[in-house]
Amino acid sequence: MTDWLIACLVGLGELFLNPLFYLSLILCWWIGSQRVKQERRNFNTKILDSSHEWQGLLPQGLLWGLILSIITLGTGLAIPMAAMIILTAVTLVLALTFQFRFLSPAYTLSLTFFIVFFMYQQNVQLPVWNEYFEQLEKAIYPTLAILLGLLLIAEGFIIQRNGAKIMTPQFTVSKRGQTIGLYASRRIWLLPMFVFIPGGELAAPFTWYPIFSIGEAHIAPIVLPVIIGFTQNVQGMIPEQAVKAHGKQVVSLGFFMTVLALLSYWYPVLAIVTAILALAGRELIYYLQKTADDKRPFHFSQSAKGVKILGVIPHTPADKMGLEKGEIISKINGVVVKTEAQLYQALQKNRAHCKLEVIGNNGEMRLVQRALFEGEHYELGLLFVENQLKDLQVMGQ
Structure with a gap:
């Protein structure tokens, strides 16, 4: 038990060595400063301090990080270090687009899955981290798919609870030249969670543990910081209602993907199907939400009643x-x-x-x-x- 506790503390310290932790802080600062600039430009005043993005970065992420950590530690869900390196690189690249919806696990984890799949199938060799990439095995596919499904569930619940807490009003002009208002949400959350990497110093405490394993049952816990991004514009209804509905759809997608991913442990081909459907499903949710909102009458426009x-x-x-x-x-x-x-x-x-x-x-x-x-x-x-x-x-x- 002492060895496990020490290993978890060391794994927690790894959080501060991961560039995604510092990337989340930078993105929060950028989103907050841009929001305040826009508010001053439109209304000659700021509505909320830029510190609100910082304050919202961790609370929900810590809660869901704890929930998912209990699940991953309880099942022994193991992810090779190579997959974590790829996930970090994919997140950094997608963050540079400043399209924060692409920081959904549906995009970052699915792209990581496809890259891992390609590297394993083609036996790609990298000079710097070659020892990590040599550990890649076919058994990684179900574990990545399961992690993807779990993170989608967390994303959906976080959007429901926090997606509308910092929404800024903006102006636009309709096709008929009418001034209308809309609400925009640009959010970043950091979800730190424990996962195992194979080949560590800890031996499995039970013969049946870990449930989801890769290779030998010697593992080490490490905290994986996952950045979750969210973007939504609302002009046809109360923004809180629209964001909550968006989050519910993501939760439903996450549960479906998790069930499919669990089945992939026995039918590995379903892991590929999970990654494809998660990517397509998340994009479909965004498209349908945007299309439906565009078709609604403008909610924030001049009214004859007052x-x-x-x-x-x-x-x-x-x-x-x-x-x-x-x-x-x-x-x-x-x-x-x-x-x-x-x-x-x-x-x-x-x-x-x-x-x-x-x-x-x-x-x-x-x-x-x-x-x-x-x-x-x-x-x-x-x-x-x-x-x-x-x-x-x-x-x-």
Whole structure:
């Protein structure tokens, strides 16, 4: 037991030697800084600090890393060091595209699987890490497929819980020249999890262990940092609903791939099918989500019923009043408002108190009121779509 504990601690230290750990920090910084720049460009203020991306990098990843570590340690799921090297290289290359959806395990693990498959079949020799690549065996295929399925399940649940927590409003112009709002999510999560590499110092504690093995039953635990990326634009519905639906689809795909991968332990050809279907399925989910959203009516556009809220800045009077994105303000201080200018004119009627009639996202009218205090956000902290067309046209010149 002492040997296993020491080996796990050493494996945990390997996390800080893996370039993916530092890549995730760099990507978080880049996404946060770009988001703040865009918010300042569109609204002359930032909605959230860039530190929010850093704060969201690990919490869900640690939770799912622990869950998957229990599964992998309990079954003895072993992945050769060569596969980890390839996964690191594939992730680095895909990150350079800045298309963060390609950092889904469906892409990184599937491409790793295909590269490993090619190198094993062609007996490719590499001068630097040749000793690692000599360990490649056909038995690696099911273990990679199982890891792929498990990570897809984790990705889907993480998207459901965290995909919509940092979404930034943006402006675009429709084909008819109408200014509309949309929400964009660009997220990175780091999921550190224990896996085994074959050929270590630890002997199997039971005759039946490890369940999923490669070669000899001498293994060593190591923490594998997996970067999960996510991208989604939403213009046709409440963004939280769209992201949650996206995550559910990924979870379903992950469970199906995991079952298929488990069967591949007895029918190895199914491992290849798993990698192909995971890649195609993840791309299909993205395509169907985007196509369906494009066909929906614009959710964040000017409304005849009043002034539609595009966004609410946290910790402002509007946030404290419970106003939400997508709601419509029809009256303020008893005055009917149809434009943003009319809204602020009505607000000036009583600088100490504001009373709003709001049409909620459920279509029902409600009354919201609150005292205003000196020093609070002079615009209540509301963001609107209206009057942005001219700014967009200027930016495009």
